Amino acid sequence: MATNLKMNVKPVPTLDDEVNEIRLATAEIVNKEILPNEGKLWGWMSDGSSTTPKEVIEEAKSLRRDIQDKVKKARLWAPHLPQEFGGMGLSFMQHAYMNEVLSYSPGAASLFGVVAPNSGNQKILVKYGTPEQHEKWLKPLTEGRMQSAFSMTEPHNPGSDPTAITTRAVLEGDEWVINGHKWFTSNGHAADFYVVMCRTADPKDPTGKNEKMTQIIVPKGAPGLKIVRGVPVWGRASSHCEIIYDNVRVPKENQLGRTGTGHQAAQDRLGAGRVYHCMNSIGSMWRAFDLMIERLMTRKVHGDEKLEDKQFMQGFVADSYMDIQSARLMTIHCAEKMEAGADPRVDISSIKVYVPAAYHRVVDRAIQVWGAAGVSGDLPLAGMYQGARTLRLADGPDEVHKILIAKLVLRRYHAGESWDFGN
Ligand SMILES: Cc1cc2nc3c(=O)[nH]c(=O)nc-3n(C[C@H](O)[C@H](O)[C@H](O)COP(=O)(O)OP(=O)(O)OC[C@H]3O[C@@H](n4cnc5c(N)ncnc54)[C@H](O)[C@@H]3O)c2cc1C
Numbered sequence: 282m283a284t285n286l287k288m289n290v291k292p293v294p295t296l297d298d299e300v301n302e303i304r305l306a307t308a309e310i311v312n313k314e315i316l317p318n319e320g321k322l323w324g325w326m327s328d329g330s331s332t333t334p335k336e337v338i339e340e341a342k343s344l345r346r347d348i349q350d351k352v353k354k355a356r357l358w359a360p361h362l363p364q365e366f367g368g369m370g371l372s373f374m375q376h377a378y379m380n381e382v383l384s385y386s387p388g389a390a391s392l393f394g395v396v397a398p399n400s401g402n403q404k405i406l407v408k409y410g411t412p413e414q415h416e417k418w419l420k421p422l423t424e425g426r427m428q429s430a431f432s433m434t435e436p437h438n439p440g441s442d443p444t445a446i447t448t449r450a451v452l453e454g455d456e457w458v459i460n461g462h463k464w465f466t467s468n469g470h471a472a473d474f475y476v477v478m479c480r481t482a483d484p485k486d487p488t489g490k491n492e493k494m495t496q497i498i499v500p501k502g503a504p505g506l507k508i509v510r511g512v513p514v515w516g517r518a519s520s521h522c523e524i525i526y527d528n529v530r531v532p533k534e535n536q537l538g539r540t541g542t543g544h545q546a547a548q549d550r551l552g553a554g555r556v557y558h559c560m561n562s563i564g565s566m567w568r569a570f571d572l573m574i575e576r577l578m579t580r581k582v583h584g585d586e587k588l589e590d591k592q593f594m595q596g597f598v599a600d601s602y603m604d605i606q607s608a609r610l611m612t613i614h615c616a617e618k619m620e621a622g623a624d625p626r627v628d629i630s631s632i633k634v635y636v637p638a639a640y641h642r643v644v645d646r647a648i649q650v651w652g653a654a655g656v657s658g659d660l661p662l663a664g665m666y667q668g669a670r671t672l673r674l675a676d677g678p679d680e681v682h683k684i685l686i687a688k689l690v691l692r693r694y695h696a697g698e699s700w701d702f703g704n
Pocket residue numbers: 398431432433434435438439440441442464465466467468514521671674675676677678679680681684
């Protein structure tokens with residue numbers, strides 16, 4: 282269903298010229314190259330056929346390649362990576378401010394070289410990888426010659442408590458021997474390697490009380506690695522895989538960082554990642570808001586009145602505006618705190634809970650305004666709705682973050698200090 286909207290991005294007076302230029306250049310690609318092709322870019326079928334014809338898939342691939350070339354030419358490729366690894370070398374804040382623009386169109390991040398879980402693995406490899414690991418895994422991953430997955434969550438243990446992981450790696454000579462059962466390992470079918478979170482013994486603690494986690498790279502096809510299935514998600518086949526690691530042996534040098542640093546590496550991945558994800562959600566909310574208003578201004582109901590004249594609908598506009606603005610300012614406040622080196626834990630958990638919930642509400646209203654079209658495949662709203670709901674579970678479910686917020690706030694009051702909302 283064609284809509285006429287473009288993303289309206291103007292220079293922000295409080296940002297420096299460089300970020301403003303990046304945002305304008307990103308918006309130009311989104312508006313000129315991506316939005317007009319949205320219906321074709323992902324090879325979707327809109328006529329109810331069960332299989333997608335080959336030529337539709339090929340056209341989608343070629344369109345994506347064209348846009349990726351234009352992105353590279355405009356020097357907007359891989360905002361999450363340093364320049365020496367083929368990225369833009371952006372600062373944390375610059376990257377955050379670019380994300381809300383590039384995520385206006387669902388899936389557009391991949392056209393800018395940011396594809397989860399590869400992007401998270403790339404960042405961990407940049408930080409923890411040895412020069413040999415950079416050469417063997419990171420380089421092909423950044424050049425698009427390899428795919429990867431992150432294998433942490435387990436079906437029989439709560440993912441919200443990372444200390445509960447039971448997948449174990451034991452050092453035998455020069456090899457790690459891995460045994461465990463994982464699921465929701467995204468991109469599992471295509472991955473050439475898996476970063477696996479394993480429980481490892483601390484040689485200095487024979488009691489095993491202080492066992493920590495280590496992330497270990499397991500290549501595709503390693504004997505003992507068995508993909509059980511892609512777990513269906515939202516009623517569709519998926520590449521979020523259930524995987525058994527049965528006596529999988531990999532060389533010792535496949536471990537990432539020092540033994541026992543797996544949790545820290547996961548935190549590194551999630552901390553800044555949560556700000557980026559929230560800015561992505563804000564870009565998507567921005568789109569849902571624009572779509573909602575476009576429909577309010579054009580749809581006539583019960584005679585000759587437009588939806589925009591109805592007070593129920595005006596309430597939707599005001600509520601969604603407030604949801605987006607509050608989510609955005611909260612995320613920017615959190616990012617500024619991180620940038621300044623202040624303790625951002627309460628703010629990170631707050632945005633992780635607040636932003637997906639606000640996103641969910643904003644998309645829900647847009648769907649309501651569009652009626653049946655809102656849940657159809659003709660608009661991106663249905664996919665956004667599922668994405669927003671899923672975000673309330675992934676990267677730590679809501680309740681766990683709320684518990685942390687309360688604990689940290691109360692701790693400060695118990696220490697005789699109250700909360701300073703200005704900092
Ligand atoms: C689409 C998708 C993609 C994913 N991709 C990956 C991936 O690539 N790699 C990977 O390793 N994992 C992945 N995950 C898994 C995700 O990280 C986990 O689902 C998440 O961490 C929650 O873990 P869980 O599902 O085991 O839920 P649980 O930990 O069992 O939690 C279930 C619910 O219990 C509640 N709860 C938990 N603790 C408390 C408490 N103390 N008090 C009150 N309530 C509580 C929470 O509401 C929570 O929602 C993905 C998940 C999804 C949905």
